[in-house]
Each structure stands twice: as structure tokens, then as C-alpha cells.
Amino acid sequence: MSYEIWIMIVASLVGITCGVIGCFLILRKLAMLADAISHTVLLGIVLAFLISQSMNGLYMLIGAAVVGLFTAMLIQFLNHKGIQEDASIGVVFTFFFAIGVILITVFADSVHLDVDHALMGEIAFVPFDMVEIAFLPPLPKAFIMLMSILILNIILMMLFYKELKITSFDPALAAAIGMPVMFIHYLLMGMVSVSTVASFDSVGAILVVAMLIAPGASAYLLTNKLSHMLCLSAFFGVLAAISGYYVATWIDSSISGSMAMMSGVLFALVFIFSPTKGLLGKKINQKRFRTRTNAT
């Protein structure tokens, strides 16, 4: 398949994977945790590289998942010690990110990572990094990685859908009927870290945060049903990826930056035009209500 198509497919996979997970983060008011984890994943990748001395994707996934979960636990711990939530998030992720950047600069000769890559990704190079597995035609590495994470996420989500739903909307009820609330929390955090790192390498930290939050936020303004929200969010993720790619080629600039920008533009459109919760929708409803009350 052609160069362009692969970039769009990989970016759409990022949109779907992150978009779906992001819905739960928004519903659980954990959006900033997504931001935190997507920054600390850098430290996980650097540590994995320094320990294993290889750029193997699997080690990086493990390193990132470990550091991501550790971030979530540390934030929870500080919170438990009486530090307000935003401050504990802010302290932890800036510290881990700073250490990640320092390690990269100190070991600059041996680390083939540079910070710009971590921020912006190298999605334009995705189609050049092909691997062949068994009987399949050559596929980009990033595609295989994202596809497996997406399938893993979908399986976990189907297994724990009810738990995820109830713990998101009513954690007290979930705890009362004996659901493992903390387990689900850390399961979700694990899914966030793994999805983040799978996406991170190809699209960079900025787009990961944008894809985790913007599609879910747009979907949330259009529906009240969780299953609809998940599908809509995946749809917005794909739309942002494809429109972002065309904008990037049109104005000739950063691909992941344009995709992040388009996810914001899509959100702005929904924010204004959503029939029930948008600015215009609300205005129209108010006017209708007013004319009806005037008439009676």
C-alpha cells in the first residue's frame, strides 16, 4: 500500500485506541492524569533503553507501562497524604519528565532518542519501518504494535465493560456491591500507559494527549450513552487523524501537530453546533422555550 495510506491508517489507529480509552478518563475526571502519563512515559522509554541497551519495542512498552503505573500510584499516594490532586499531578509528572530529559542529554551519545522525536513523533517515517511476520505481507512496525494494543484494549474492555462503566459513574455503588474499584483503576491506568507508549513512538506526546482528550470531549457533548460515546469518540479520532494529515500536506508542516490542531477544531465545531449541549443548540432551545411560553 502507498506511503500516504499507511500514515493515515496508523494515525487513525492512534485515534481509535486513544479516543476510546480517553472517554473513561474524562468520565472519571482523570484527564490531567492522561497528560501526566503521556509525559512520564518518556522516562520509561529512556530507562528501558538504558537497561536493555536496545530499541526493542517490547522493552519500551514494558518500561513505559511500569513508569506509567508508577506515576498513577505516586499521584494517588501523594493525594492520600493530603496534597491536593492538581498539585500532586503537577509535581510528579514534571519531575519524571525532567529526569527523562536529563538522562537523554547525559547519555546523548548512546541514546538514539531525541526529545523532539518524543514530542512530535516521526509519523512520516512509519511506512519505512516495515517488518514481515509469518504469511502476512510486510507491514509497518507501528501498525502491528498499535493493532495489537487496540485488540488487547478491546478484549479487556469487553471483559470489564460493566465494571468500567459502574466504577466510572458511581464508584461508591461499585465499592458497595463488591467490585474491585482499585483494580479497575489500575487496569485503566495500565491501558492508558500501554496505549500511550504504542502511539508515542509514531505520533509523539502532544498528539497522544490531544487524541486521548479531544475526541472523548467532543463525543461527550453529543450523547449521554456510554456505548455511543465510545463509538463517536473513535470516529472523531479517525476524523482528526485524516483531516489533520490533509491539512499538514496542504500547508506543509508537522503532521502530528496538525492532527492535534484538527482534533481541537473538531471539538470547537461540536462545542458550537451540538444539537443538545452546544452553544447554538442551547440558544435555539431557549428561544423555542420562550416563544412557547409567550404563546401560552
Next chain:
Amino acid sequence: MEQIGQMLLAANTQWVLIGTLLLGLASGILGSFALLRKQSLIGDAVAHAALPGICIGFMLTGERSLIILLIGATVTGLLAAYCIQYIASASILKEDTAICLILSTFFGVGIVLLTKVQQMPSGNKSGLDSFIFGQAAGMVSSDVKLMAGAAALLLIVTIIFFKEFKLITFDAEFAKGLGLPVSALNFLFMTLLVAVVVIGIQAVGVILMAALLITPAISARYWTNSLSKMVMISGLFGAISGVIGTLISSLDRGIPTGPFIVVTATIIFILSILFAPARGIITLKIKRRMTNHQLLREQGQVK
């Protein structure tokens, strides 16, 4: 040691040190208020949102004049802060979602513009990407003087309005009752917060600037319950972090300043959370053990 001694004698280093010291002081003080108003992560979003403003400033003028870049950054930073508050108030989305959304999309726009700037003939040597991680050692002396002057100005304004900010932080209703212009004061505070973030990004970088607002303030919170003391301690911690981070990064070219400032601030935070007199984890343990001993001894005496 000799190297450090020589470095300290260099006039530019001295200015850079004074600049980061004042910056740490100002951000520590404003950060305390932001923390108590639960707005510290807005600082993070504002810092990220400064990037498009910097790029637009550069594109419009075609040269790297710091004051224009900072004006651009202030405009987009304020716009981001306004968007966050508007989204959080006008829709069902919570503030944290709004912060994250604005942060990532503004930063995305910033990256798009940054790639455009780097394609410009004059853009290659613009050094705008040093804004992402900060490079205090590479600042020219006029930039440093601007930073130091702006930080000093922010400090003075904050001290003048200290009583008002205290009131709107702890009891906005009461402030309204007294006839204070609360929304104007809120706007003034937000402007000061944006300004301190904006002047700090050149030294600390857009990604880590939030730490300079949050970490010293939350460390200071461990040492005292009084706002005026907290503000002073936080300012002191911020200043120490700024100075130590700058010293480490000026040892060699290419060492970014921001990460070292953040690590210094976090070490102070860890020391505070462990050893602060009234609330530190280890202090509490020791106190508990001493009380236990005393109790046992008293019981022993009774027996």
C-alpha cells in the same frame, strides 16, 4: 571548583543568576496563590499555549525580538486561560478536561507554526525551539535584563495587591461584600500568572514551567499555615531552585536549564514532605514514637 568560580565572575552568568533568582521568587509567590485557588494546572496549559504566540510573534516581525515574542505568548496564554474557564462554565465538561484539551490543541498549533517558522529563511537560526526546554545559559544579556525586570515588576504588583489576593483566594463572597472588584482582581491575578509563565519559558521551557509554579508552593505548604509565610517560603524555594538549576546547566553548553530547576525544586519538595516540622512523614513518625515511649514510661511509673 575553579571552573565554577570563573563562571560566577562572568558578567553574563551573574545576570542570568539574578534573572532566574527573581523568576523563581515571582513564580513561587504567584504559584502559592494559584495552588490555593486550585488553578496551578492552568499555569501548565498557559505555558504550553504560549508556544503558538511566540511563533506568531516571530512570523509577524521576522526577527527574534524577545519583547514581541513575549507579547505574543501573553496574548495566546490569556486566550487559553479564558477558553478553559469558558468551556468549564458553559458545558458539562469539567475543568481538568478543558485544561487538557486546550493545552494539547494549542501546543499542536504551536508545533505546526514552529515547523513553518523553521522553513522561513530567517527561521533556522531563530532558536525558537529552545523555548520548549529552556536554555537560560544561552540568553543574551538584554533578554536576561528584560526577564529580571519583568519578574521584579510582577513581584511589586503582587506585594501591592497582597491583601486583595488573599481575600479573593480564601473568601471571594466576603470580598464581594466589602465592595472589592472581584472579577477585575481575578483578571489581574490571571494576567500576572500568565505573565510569570511567559517570562519564565525562555529559561525553563514551556513543558516544565508549571513545575516552578506548583512544586515550591506545595513544598512551602508543608512548613506553615500562614499565607504570608507560605508565600515567602515558596518564593525562597523557587529562587533556590532557579539558581541551582542555572548553575548546573551553565557547566556545559547544551545542558537544558529547565529540567535541573525542576529536579532541584522536587528535591526540596521531597525533603519537605519527609522532614517538615509539623507534617513531615518522618517527623510525625518520630513524634509518635516519642509519645509512645513517654506513655510507656508513665505507665511504668504508675505500676
